[in-house]
Amino acid sequence: MKIKSYLRKSISRQFIAILCFFILLFLIGAIILVYAQEQVNNNYVETRNKLVHKSTMVSELNNHLEKAMFDARGYIAFNNQAMKKSSIDEKTTTAELISQFKEVATTGDDYFLVTELVNFHQYYFNGILQEAIHYFEEGNMEAVTKIATDGGTDRINTIKKDINDYLQSTNDLLNNKLDKLKHDMKILQFLFLTYIFILLFVIYLIERNMVKRIGNPLANFAKAANEIAKGNHAEILIERKREDELGVLSVAFAYMYTSIEEKKQDLTSQNEELIAQQNELQVQKVELERALETVKQNEETLQRRNSLIKGISNSLYKKEVLDSIIVNLSAILRADRGIILVMEDHSYASYSISEESANQFRADLYQGMLERLKKDEVPFILTRELVLAEKGYVHDLYIPVFNAEKSIIAVIMLSSFSNAFSNFDQEEFISLAKQIGISLDKIQLFEQTERDRELNRDILNTIQEGIQLISETGEIVLINEKFTSLVGMQKGPGCALDEWLKVLENQFLDPESLIQFMKASLKAKQGKSFIAFSKEGKVINIYMEELYRGTKKFGLFVYRDITKEYEVDKMKSEFVSTVSHELRTPLASILGFTELMINRELKIEKQKKYLHTIYGEAKRLTSLIDDFLDVQRMEAGKQGYEKKFMELMPIVESVKDKLKVNATKAHTIEIVNMAKEDIILGDKGKVEQAITNLLSNAIKYSPAGGRIEIKLYKEDHHLKLAFKDEGLGIPETAMDKLFSKFYRVDNSDRRSIGGTGLGLAIVQKIMHAHEGEVQVESEFGKGSIFTLIFPATNHDK
Amino acid sequence: MLIVDTLEAEYLVDEAQDGGQALKLIEKNQYDLLILDYMMPIMTGLEIIEKVRSNVEKQNIKIMMLSAKSQSHEREDILTAGADYFMAKPFSPLALLNKVGDILHED
Numbered sequence: 001m002k003i004k005s006y007l008r009k010s011i012s013r014q015f016i017a018i019l020c021f022f023i024l025l026f027l028i029g030a031i032i033l034v035y036a037q038e039q040v041n042n043n044y045v046e047t048r049n050k051l052v053h054k055s056t057m058v059s060e061l062n063n064h065l066e067k068a069m070f071d072a073r074g075y076i077a078f079n080n081q082a083m084k085k086s087s088i089d090e091k092t093t094t095a096e097l098i099s100q101f102k103e104v105a106t107t108g109d110d111y112f113l114v115t116e117l118v119n120f121h122q123y124y125f126n127g128i129l130q131e132a133i134h135y136f137e138e139g140n141m142e143a144v145t146k147i148a149t150d151g152g153t154d155r156i157n158t159i160k161k162d163i164n165d166y167l168q169s170t171n172d173l174l175n176n177k178l179d180k181l182k183h184d185m186k187i188l189q190f191l192f193l194t195y196i197f198i199l200l201f202v203i204y205l206i207e208r209n210m211v212k213r214i215g216n217p218l219a220n221f222a223k224a225a226n227e228i229a230k231g232n233h234a235e236i237l238i239e240r241k242r243e244d245e246l247g248v249l250s251v252a253f254a255y256m257y258t259s260i261e262e263k264k265q266d267l268t269s270q271n272e273e274l275i276a277q278q279n280e281l282q283v284q285k286v287e288l289e290r291a292l293e294t295v296k297q298n299e300e301t302l303q304r305r306n307s308l309i310k311g312i313s314n315s316l317y318k319k320e321v322l323d324s325i326i327v328n329l330s331a332i333l334r335a336d337r338g339i340i341l342v343m344e345d346h347s348y349a350s351y352s353i354s355e356e357s358a359n360q361f362r363a364d365l366y367q368g369m370l371e372r373l374k375k376d377e378v379p380f381i382l383t384r385e386l387v388l389a390e391k392g393y394v395h396d397l398y399i400p401v402f403n404a405e406k407s408i409i410a411v412i413m414l415s416s417f418s419n420a421f422s423n424f425d426q427e428e429f430i431s432l433a434k435q436i437g438i439s440l441d442k443i444q445l446f447e448q449t450e451r452d453r454e455l456n457r458d459i460l461n462t463i464q465e466g467i468q469l470i471s472e473t474g475e476i477v478l479i480n481e482k483f484t485s486l487v488g489m490q491k492g493p494g495c496a497l498d499e500w501l502k503v504l505e506n507q508f509l510d511p512e513s514l515i516q517f518m519k520a521s522l523k524a525k526q527g528k529s530f531i532a533f534s535k536e537g538k539v540i541n542i543y544m545e546e547l548y549r550g551t552k553k554f555g556l557f558v559y560r561d562i563t564k565e566y567e568v569d570k571m572k573s574e575f576v577s578t579v580s581h582e583l584r585t586p587l588a589s590i591l592g593f594t595e596l597m598i599n600r601e602l603k604i605e606k607q608k609k610y611l612h613t614i615y616g617e618a619k620r621l622t623s624l625i626d627d628f629l630d631v632q633r634m635e636a637g638k639q640g641y642e643k644k645f646m647e648l649m650p651i652v653e654s655v656k657d658k659l660k661v662n663a664t665k666a667h668t669i670e671i672v673n674m675a676k677e678d679i680i681l682g683d684k685g686k687v688e689q690a691i692t693n694l695l696s697n698a699i700k701y702s703p704a705g706g707r708i709e710i711k712l713y714k715e716d717h718h719l720k721l722a723f724k725d726e727g728l729g730i731p732e733t734a735m736d737k738l739f740s741k742f743y744r745v746d747n748s749d750r751r752s753i754g755g756t757g758l759g760l761a762i763v764q765k766i767m768h769a770h771e772g773e774v775q776v777e778s779e780f781g782k783g784s785i786f787t788l789i790f791p792a793t794n795h796d797k
Numbered sequence: 798m799l800i801v802d803t804l805e806a807e808y809l810v811d812e813a814q815d816g817g818q819a820l821k822l823i824e825k826n827q828y829d830l831l832i833l834d835y836m837m838p839i840m841t842g843l844e845i846i847e848k849v850r851s852n853v854e855k856q857n858i859k860i861m862m863l864s865a866k867s868q869s870h871e872r873e874d875i876l877t878a879g880a881d882y883f884m885a886k887p888f889s890p891l892a893l894l895n896k897v898g899d900i901l902h903e904d
Contacts, residue, residue, distance in 0.1 A: 577868075581886070584865035584887050585886065587887040588799070588886045589799060592890045596799070596803065596890055
């Protein structure tokens with residue numbers, strides 16, 4: 001049972017067991033075969049040996065017998081005693097041989113031969129041989145022959161014959177035995193073969209059964225697997241109780257099947273889900289395809305729009321943009337010609353349209369088309385017969401261009417002979433028009449901005465104050481021209497704080513306090529004012545105001561050129577000083593001497609001297625006040641002039657006479673008249689005043705004396721009166737301010753020379769009032785020439 | 798002339814026509830008081846003060862400045878420049894005499 005269950009569990013074990021069993025049976029068969037063959041062979045060899053032995057013995061016996069008979073006969077024939085003896089000796093030998101043979105005799109033939117032999121032995125050796133010898137010794141030959149003929153010879157022949165027969169039969173028997181051996185061997189071999197065949201057959205049966213037991217389930221498995229593979233339901237037909245591999249396999253297969261079934265169900269449900277999803281995807285795909293189609297259409301539209309936008313020159317100059325719009329639009333819409341007309345200023349750009357046609361178009365537009373466009377607000381195509389051509393039609397596309405406020409700012413007209421416009425829809429025209437509208441709007445905006453910008457720039461540049469806008473970080477944002485000229489800084493917007501401060505540092509005196517002010521202003525909220533003095537001599541009032549743009553803070557520095565005001569201011573205060581000094585100095589003398597005269601007892605000469613001084617000082621005071629009032633009057637425009645034609649020379653002469661008293665002995669005053677006539681149109685009093693001022697200056701500012709020449713001459717139709725002195729002269733730096741009022745050349749040489757700084761100012765004002773001029777030439781230290789220039793008069797005519 | 802006339806009765810007075818002349822006199826003689834006009838030929842009163850004050854020997858000399866520039870800032874400028882006294886023009890000769898008397902009798 002154990003073995004059985006052991007075998008049941010494995011097919012390979014079963015196979016091995018069967019193989020072992022077969023080998024065992026085969027070995028048993030083979031052993032039996034070998035053993036049987038050995039037996040038969042042994043049997044044969046034994047029998048054969050016996051027979052050969054018997055045969056040998058019989059042959060020896062025969063030989064001995066024959067020897068005995070031969071010797072006997074020889075004795076008789078030759079009377080050879082030796083032969084007689086040997087013949088008689090043979091008796092024992094043969095007897096012994098016979099007894100030996102008798103011992104081995106088995107068969108009837110043997111025993112018959114033994115009897116015969118024994119009889120013959122008796123007969124021969126005990127009978128005839130002795131008789132023959134006896135007779136022979138007696139010489140009885142006849143008896144001897146008689147013995148031989150009586151039967152002796154026959155008997156010998158018989159025995160010989162018997163022996164030969166026996167030998168013959170033994171030989172036959174031997175042959176028989178060999179045949180039998182061969183036969184037996186054949187039978188054995190046959191039996192063995194038969195056994196092998198039976199064995200093979202049995203094995204075949206067993207194997208067949210085995211194969212059936214394995215093959216069928218395997219076929220079942222295969223079928224089941226096939227079925228499963230095909231997705232059908234499958235059952236494995238196999239013995240439940242099998243414990244071998246197939247049994248295990250079947251169980252595993254069953255499990256597998258179940259698990260596959262389960263998974264299959266899972267998969268099926270998943271699959272269903274997937275299918276559902278797939279369906280959904282399919283739907284989405286269709287939707288997407290539809291969307292793609294739309295996108296493609298949009299793309300085409302966009303591409304057209306893009307090419308328009310790309311095509312439209314990026315310029316902001318109207319003419320350029322209009323040109324590029326009409327050229328590009330014609331290309332995109334495949335028009336043969338086109339025109340764009342801007343409503344605002346009637347500027348237009350055209351593509352293969354003559355100026356005449358363009359004007360015609362404009363006229364036509366106002367005769368209805370524009371109204372239609374305004375009303376419909378959409379592009380339209382007009383198809384009309386060609387005016388002069390022999391055949392065909394022309395298709396005119398009118399597109400209104402709207403601005404952001406929805407009013408028509410431009411009209412586009414495109415013409416096509418092939419009606420290429422039918423390939424586009426209205427929407428597209430509208431969208432293209434929108435693009436164009438946007439770019440035109442942009443240009444208008446730009447132009448407006450540009451105009452505003454220019455205006456602002458002009459305003460900024462017109463303002464006579466330097467403006468510098470600074471960002472929070474101190475960078476220059478904006479400057480105006482005045483700033484550049486005032487500060488002498490070429491650097492404009494983008495210039496960093498440190499950079500422009502450095503420029504300022506180099507431009508101004510006392511740069512430390514200026515920089516300090518700048519930095520403080522940028523930090524502080526309240527702008528302060530600072531007065532800076534440039535190295536060029538300008539006086540600039542700088543103040544800062546804050547500016548906010550959203551969260552950005554800017555600092556606005558304003559640079560006011562107050563050089564003039566400052567100088568006027570300075571002059572004024574200097575004037576006040578001068579006037580007060582000039583007024584007080586004579587007053588001091590007048591008051592002082594008067595006081596002395598009141599309080600002290602003075603000699604009469606001294607009193608006279610004092611009174612002279614007082615008188616002189618009072619006169620000086622009066623003329624000072626007169627000058628001052630004159631200037632005031634002239635400046636206020638209140639000075640009236642009574643102009644008459646008059647001769648100049650008498651006035652000069654009288655002034656010379658009047659001022660003679662002022663001159664010292666060192667002075668010589670000469671009048672040179674080189675003009676043929678000296679008629680001028682003027683106010684006598686004022687001309688006289690001018691001449692007086694110049695001559696008194698000439699005297700006053702040549703303290704060392706010298707020649708003073710008054711020369712009248714005509715040059716370039718002007719009458720000129722020159723006052724030349726050999727006095728102090730005027731330094732170069734003072735020349736341009738010389739005629740400013742209150743100005744006095746600041747030089748230690750002339751501090752002692754009294755003056756209000758008004759004389760020359762009065763001269764100039766008088767000359768201007770006469771449409772004339774006063775000019776000065778001077779060499780510092782050598783003298784000056786002041787020239788009065790009177791305009792030509794038409795007195796002669 | 799007015800100043801000399803006013804003071805010469807009581808004091809020893811030297812008169813100079815301009816700054817250069819004045820400096821020469823100051824160098825030569827020992828003066829108690831210097832009366833300067835602000836506006837003078839060649840050198841202004843301020844320049845003279847500067848020159849005098851820079852001379853160690855003459856540092857103690859008293860200086861009075863006469864000026865028609867009587868505005869307060871002008872007066873300040875004169876005093877800070879080194880003048881000890883200031884008198885505005887026009888002045889009373891008697892007031893000047895009194896003032897000089899006060900100054901010279903201070904010590």
